[in-house]
Amino acid sequence: MHSTQSLTPFFQPHSIAIIGATDNPKKIGYAITKNILENPKGNYKISLVSYKKGEILGHLAVSSILDLNQTIDLAIVLVPARFVESIISECIKKKVKSIIIVTAGFGEMGISGKNVQNRIAKQVHEANIRLIGPNCVGIQNISFGLNASFIQKPLAGGISMITQSGSIGAACIWEFNAQDMGMAKFTNLGNAADVQFYEILEYYSSDPETQVIAIYLESLQEGRQFYEMLQKVTRKKPVIILKGGTSTKGMQAAQSHTGSLSSNFSVFQAMVHQAGGILCDTLDEFITALKTFSYVPLPQGAKIAVVTGSGGSSVLFSDYAERFGFHFAIFSPELEKELGSHLIELVKMENPLDMIASADENTFYHVTKTLLASPEIDIIVPCSLVPPFLEQEPQSHMRGVLHAWQETGQKKPIIPLMVYGEMFPELQTLRRTHRFPLFFTPKEAATAVKYLLIRFKYLNRISRH
Amino acid sequence: MHSTQSLTPFFQPHSIAIIGATDNPKKIGYAITKNILENPKGNYKISLVSYKKGEILGHLAVSSILDLNQTIDLAIVLVPARFVESIISECIKKKVKSIIIVTAGFGEMGISGKNVQNRIAKQVHEANIRLIGPNCVGIQNISFGLNASFIQKPLAGGISMITQSGSIGAACIWEFNAQDMGMAKFTNLGNAADVQFYEILEYYSSDPETQVIAIYLESLQEGRQFYEMLQKVTRKKPVIILKGGTSTKGMQAAQSHTGSLSSNFSVFQAMVHQAGGILCDTLDEFITALKTFSYVPLPQGAKIAVVTGSGGSSVLFSDYAERFGFHFAIFSPELEKELGSHLIELVKMENPLDMIASADENTFYHVTKTLLASPEIDIIVPCSLVPPFLEQEPQSHMRGVLHAWQETGQKKPIIPLMVYGEMFPELQTLRRTHRFPLFFTPKEAATAVKYLLIRFKYLNRISRH
Numbered sequence: 019m020h021s022t023q024s025l026t027p028f029f030q031p032h033s034i035a036i037i038g039a040t041d042n043p044k045k046i047g048y049a050i051t052k053n054i055l056e057n058p059k060g061n062y063k064i065s066l067v068s069y070k071k072g073e074i075l076g077h078l079a080v081s082s083i084l085d086l087n088q089t090i091d092l093a094i095v096l097v098p099a100r101f102v103e104s105i106i107s108e109c110i111k112k113k114v115k116s117i118i119i120v121t122a123g124f125g126e127m128g129i130s131g132k133n134v135q136n137r138i139a140k141q142v143h144e145a146n147i148r149l150i151g152p153n154c155v156g157i158q159n160i161s162f163g164l165n166a167s168f169i170q171k172p173l174a175g176g177i178s179m180i181t182q183s184g185s186i187g188a189a190c191i192w193e194f195n196a197q198d199m200g201m202a203k204f205t206n207l208g209n210a211a212d213v214q215f216y217e218i219l220e221y222y223s224s225d226p227e228t229q230v231i232a233i234y235l236e237s238l239q240e241g242r243q244f245y246e247m248l249q250k251v252t253r254k255k256p257v258i259i260l261k262g263g264t265s266t267k268g269m270q271a272a273q274s275h276t277g278s279l280s281s282n283f284s285v286f287q288a289m290v291h292q293a294g295g296i297l298c299d300t301l302d303e304f305i306t307a308l309k310t311f312s313y314v315p316l317p318q319g320a321k322i323a324v325v326t327g328s329g330g331s332s333v334l335f336s337d338y339a340e341r342f343g344f345h346f347a348i349f350s351p352e353l354e355k356e357l358g359s360h361l362i363e364l365v366k367m368e369n370p371l372d373m374i375a376s377a378d379e380n381t382f383y384h385v386t387k388t389l390l391a392s393p394e395i396d397i398i399v400p401c402s403l404v405p406p407f408l409e410q411e412p413q414s415h416m417r418g419v420l421h422a423w424q425e426t427g428q429k430k431p432i433i434p435l436m437v438y439g440e441m442f443p444e445l446q447t448l449r450r451t452h453r454f455p456l457f458f459t460p461k462e463a464a465t466a467v468k469y470l471l472i473r474f475k476y477l478n479r480i481s482r483h
Numbered sequence: 484m485h486s487t488q489s490l491t492p493f494f495q496p497h498s499i500a501i502i503g504a505t506d507n508p509k510k511i512g513y514a515i516t517k518n519i520l521e522n523p524k525g526n527y528k529i530s531l532v533s534y535k536k537g538e539i540l541g542h543l544a545v546s547s548i549l550d551l552n553q554t555i556d557l558a559i560v561l562v563p564a565r566f567v568e569s570i571i572s573e574c575i576k577k578k579v580k581s582i583i584i585v586t587a588g589f590g591e592m593g594i595s596g597k598n599v600q601n602r603i604a605k606q607v608h609e610a611n612i613r614l615i616g617p618n619c620v621g622i623q624n625i626s627f628g629l630n631a632s633f634i635q636k637p638l639a640g641g642i643s644m645i646t647q648s649g650s651i652g653a654a655c656i657w658e659f660n661a662q663d664m665g666m667a668k669f670t671n672l673g674n675a676a677d678v679q680f681y682e683i684l685e686y687y688s689s690d691p692e693t694q695v696i697a698i699y700l701e702s703l704q705e706g707r708q709f710y711e712m713l714q715k716v717t718r719k720k721p722v723i724i725l726k727g728g729t730s731t732k733g734m735q736a737a738q739s740h741t742g743s744l745s746s747n748f749s750v751f752q753a754m755v756h757q758a759g760g761i762l763c764d765t766l767d768e769f770i771t772a773l774k775t776f777s778y779v780p781l782p783q784g785a786k787i788a789v790v791t792g793s794g795g796s797s798v799l800f801s802d803y804a805e806r807f808g809f810h811f812a813i814f815s816p817e818l819e820k821e822l823g824s825h826l827i828e829l830v831k832m833e834n835p836l837d838m839i840a841s842a843d844e845n846t847f848y849h850v851t852k853t854l855l856a857s858p859e860i861d862i863i864v865p866c867s868l869v870p871p872f873l874e875q876e877p878q879s880h881m882r883g884v885l886h887a888w889q890e891t892g893q894k895k896p897i898i899p900l901m902v903y904g905e906m907f908p909e910l911q912t913l914r915r916t917h918r919f920p921l922f923f924t925p926k927e928a929a930t931a932v933k934y935l936l937i938r939f940k941y942l943n944r945i946s947r948h
Contacts, residue, residue: 046841049872122839123829170871183795189868189902196906236798262798265805270833300926301799301902302767330648333701333727334766340730364588368735374587376511403654406635407514437654437766441661461765 022221024148025213027115029159029203029221031062031091034166035083035114037105038096038121039066041074047096049168050120050156051075054094059163063088083112090114094156094166099123099131102152106138110145117142118166119152125209126153139211154208155184160201161227167206175200176229177308178222180215182207182236183262186301190232193305196440198450199312202227214240216247223251230256230311232304236263238286245289252294253480256311256473259290259297260304294476296469303465306457310466313455314431317474319396321347322467323389324370326401327377327415331437331460332370335401338464344471346370347394356392360384370401378410382418390426397470399463401435404442413444420454431470435463487686489613490678492580494624494668494686496527496556499631500548500579502570503561503586504531506539512561514633515585515621516540519559524628528553548577555579559621559631564588564596567617571603575610582607583631584617590674591618604676619673620649625666626692632671640665641694642773643687645680647672648727651699651766658770661905663915664777667692679705681712688716695721695776697769701728703751710754717759718945721776721938724755724762725769759941761934768930771922775931778920779896782939784861786812787932788854789835791866792842792880796902796925797835800866803929809936811835818857825849835866843875847883855891862935864928866900869907878909885919896935900928 034054040047054064055075065086066079073079080086083093083105093114095105099121109117124135135152142149150157156167160174169188177199181187184206194201202225205218215235222228231251238244251257263269264283290297298304322344326332339346346369349357354367360381365373373381382400389395402415411417416434423432435457439445448454457463499519505512519529520540530551531544538544545551548558548570558579560570564586574582589600600617607614615622621632625639634653642664646652649671659666667690670683680700687693696716703709716722728734729748755762763769787809791797804811811834814822819832825846830838838846847865854860867880876882881899888897900922904910913919922928 043874046872049874127829127831168872181795183793183798185793185868185902186795186799188871189793189796191871192869192906193903196903234795236795262795262802265802267805267811268798268802270801301924302926328648328650328654330646330651330699330701330727331654333648333733334651336735337727337730337733340732346732364592366592403650404657406653406656407511407633409508409514437650438658438661441657459766461767 020148020217022217022224025217025221027091028118028148028150028157029164030162031116031164033063033065033088033091035065035067035086035090035093036096037067037083037093039068039074039079040096046120046168050094050096050166053165053167056165057163061162061164062091065090083108083114086112091116092166093117095119095121097121103134103138106141110141110147114147116148116150118150118154118156120154120156120168122153124152125211135209135211142212149212150205151208152211154206155187156206158201158204160203167204172204173198173200175202176227176312177201177232178203178225178228179232179234180205180207180218180222181234182210183234184208186234186262190305197305197309198446199309210239214243216240216243219244219247219251219257223254228255230258230308232308233257233259234304235259235261241289245293248290248293248295252476257295258304258307258311259295260301261286261297294480296472302462306462306465307469309455310469311473313453314433314466314470315429316477317396317431317470320345320471320474321394321396322399323347323395323397324399324401325382325385325389326370326372327374327382328401328403328437329372329374331401331403331435332372334460335399335435335464336370338461339467342464342468344467350394353388353392353394356388357385360388377415379414379418382415383422386419386432387422387425390422390430390432397431397433397467399433399435399467401437401463403437404439404445411444412439412442413448416445416448416454416456420448420452424452433457433463433466435460485613485682487682487689490682490686492556493583493613493615493622494629495627496581496629498528498530498553498556500530500532500551500555500558501561502532502548502558504533504539504544505561511585511633515559515561515631518630518632521630522628526627526629527556530555548573548579551577556581557631558582560584560586562586568599568603571606575606575612579612581613581615583615583619583621585619585621585633587618589617590676600674600676607677614677615670616673617676619671620652621671623666623669625668632669637669638663638665640667641692641777642666642697643668643690643693644697644699645670645672645683645687646699647675647701648699649673651727655697655770662770662774663911664774675704679708681705681708684709684712684716684722688719693720695723695773697773698722698724699769700724700726706754710758713755713758713760717941722760723769723772723776724760725766726751726762759945761937767927771927771930772934774920775934776938778918779898779931779935780894781942782861782896782935785810785936785939786859786861787864788812788860788862789864789866790847790850790854791835791837792839792847793866793868793902794837794839796866796868796900797837799925800864800900800929801835803926804932807929807933809932812859815859818853818859821853822850825853842880844879844883847880848887851884851897852887852890855887855895855897860895862896862898862932864898864900864932866902866928868902869904869910876909877904877907878913881910881913881919881921885913885917888919889917898922898928898931900925
């Protein structure tokens with residue numbers, strides 16, 4: 019077993035060599051060369067290596083890494099697959115500390131590619147060098163200013179991701195950006211010839227910037243170590259997992275994709291649950307889970323209150339709530355009286371509390387605040403929709419909810435449901451400026467509550483042992 | 484039983500009386516008054532009725548509908564609940580042809596409200612007048628230029644909706660707008676004291692502008708008639724259904740919402756399947772189904788091909804595909820050869836066909852066109868993501884797919900999957916300008932294929948009887 023320190027040169031390199039650097043904008047190597055050259059914090063020195071030598075994007079390239087004088091923390095290999103083995107030999111001679119092989123065409127191509135991949139893994143292992151890839155888009159460390167990948171940079175924040183698929187990683191970053199969710203670290207493992215999921219998981223676990231860990235995986239080579247690590251890490255941080263290749267057909271596709279056999283899904287499922295991880299069924303649920311733990315504090319209990327200006331939304335929310343086994347609080351006469359003082363007579367004192375269409379910003383403010391202040395309630399789900407009438411502003415209801423939340427110290431989880439509100443800039447501003455959480459369908463809001471309760475109950479269970 | 488002609492005065496009125504018209508922008512009646520006054524096609528005459536009399540929004544109001552000289556096709560009632568019964572008596576005296584009661588505070592409030600509602604329903608029935616509502620946002624007929632509701636107007640198109648919940652209807656219209664999906668008719672039934680789902684369903688069935696029918700319902704008063712009508716209508720048009728109140732808790736919420744008891748869900752489910760309707764589990768699936776039938780032609784068989792530039796997306800698509808029981812085609816040697824001529828050597832000839840990250844617009848164009856032209860394939864799922872590298876345009880892959888589709892006459896269904904691409908204006912333009920379908924998660928694309936196959940198999944089954 020390696021220590022997590024062996025991963026530091028990947029995420030905090032002070033010198034990087036890009037082997038196969040290019041200024042040809044049609045090559046993937048160009049994007050990664052440009053991204054590394056950006057170096058906004060000036061944290062690392064960059065050396066370019068290219069068989070062409072000469073100047074590349076304003077930097078003089080040498081023809082071999084062995085021609086460099088300085089030591090190299092991280093070597094990034096972009097050359098075509100047939101040259102990779104000899105480049106790795108040079109990296110070993112140069113005693114680089116870590117290597118990312120971006121190049122594809124190894125284990126995912128079948129037996130002969132797998133053999134080359136295994137040979138490379140054995141060589142670097144013997145040389146005590148760590149290797150990420152091959153067949154990956156690279157890694158990122160946002161606060162360090164490092165984008166050692168050919169994909170786009172996320173916003174800064176608390177999500178750290180390990181993904182087997184580069185494209186799923188890139189797609190998630192688009193969606194994170196769209197929902198103002200920021201990242202700390204990003205790692206695409208690709209074929210995972212050396213560095214494994216459980217190692218990055220451990221690294222993220224002790225990373226102070228990482229608040230929630232996201233894992234997309236298709237196959238595991240080290241199931242036992244992963245399970246044991248997951249069990250440790252979930253005590254500290256929520257770990258959200260999406261698994262590709264859960265079906266026979268999906269497994270075949272996964273094998274072509276990253277060259278590894280997918281494990282039996284029901285075994286995997288049981289393992290994740292046992293270890294306290296949160297396993298999602300879809301990409302949307304994966305985003306929802308990460309959003310929930312990024313924006314919302316954990317509940318101190320499981321009693322839910324729903325307040326709504328949109329009857330249909332709370333009906334649908336209630337359907338999923340029952341399916342997920344939630345407990346709706348029964349309001350005490352005192353709480354009913356307090357709520358009633360802010361509501362018109364037509365409103366029936368029930369939970370879900372349907373305040374009907376006349377509820378405005380003020381109503382949402384007072385009712386949400388009453389519920390946030392009440393010891394009878396642990397989680398509040400305020401439902402609304404962007405009002406298409408009365409010349410109301412799209413964000414007015416949720417502004418009322420936000421003020422109530424702010425004035426009570428943002429201590430209790432709220433899951434504001436704004437049905438199909440994602441396209442309204444006014445709501446996006448509320449989210450961006452005040453870290454106000456927003457959920458967009460009844461199922462999404464119910465799923466968010468479900469994940470909060472899973473985490474709450476898990477932490478409760480382990481604290482009793 | 485009434486004939487569907489009894490519904491014509493709702494959707495094509497030549498004279499409308501707004502009873503309770505107001506210019507107070509804080510009242511819901513203001514929004515509906517303004518929407519009706521807009522009258523962009525000049526298809527109807529408008530009379531305003533208000534106890535205040537005088538001028539409202541530039542129109543002279545009378546104090547009673549009985550003061551009007553002309554006949555009234557459609558009376559819209561906005562007055563407070565306690566005045567509604569006497570207003571209805573006046574409408575009956577005036578012999579209006581149809582009435583919409585927007586006002587809430589009837590059956591959804593409990594026994595006494597239910598009694599008033601029943602009395603009103605009996606009176607209008609005896610007078611041979613049809614009634615929509617009470618407790619509804621109103622109706623719309625887009626091509627007629629009629630927005631007799633207090634919610635926003637959709638784009639023009641082929642979806643016609645019947646919804647029990649006004650807010651779910653309004654939320655759907657936001658999402659339809661966001662995804663360039665247009666509507667023909669909109670009806671919110673609210674408490675459904677008189678006009679029932681099956682009647683609007685029949686009306687839409689014979690409406691030449693309606694291509695696909697959307698139903699959101701929480702409860703059915705006339706289950707038998709609905710079933711029989713559904714069975715007839717699904718032979719002509721796809722009918723997409725979302726049911727709220729599928730759980731005990733949801734049923735209670737529904738009862739507060741529209742005052743009617745929700746029926747047993749498993750009975751309902753079996754009934755819809757038997758009658759050839761498409762029952763969705765979530766609001767997102769409801770939108771996906773409507774999008775699919777709005778944008779995509781029906782397949783002539785069930786053989787699916789997946790082409791991808793994003794390995795992870797097709798792995799996840801394959802997982803749902805297997806869960807839904809799809810058949811992936813096995814490419815013949817001839818088709819493999821033809822596909823291979825457009826691909827680099829690294830690509831393995833399989834289905835899903837992973838063209839790896841180097842696939843560009845041209846690759847997508849040629850490969851999709853080959854599959855569209857092949858009798859071996861009935862449905863094509865081109866997967867991509869917005870490329871975050873190589874300075875590619877967000878829409879380039881899908882532009883390749885579009886050209887292939889256009890050049891083959893748009894006869895075969897394509898389900899283009901662009902993972903988390905909804906926020907890119909370039910993709911939106913492709914959709915708006917060319918009616919190009921776009922799906923945004925692997926689950927959504929798989930769900931779209933599922934609905935196409937349900938419809939294909941249902942039409943096959945009934946054509947054999």
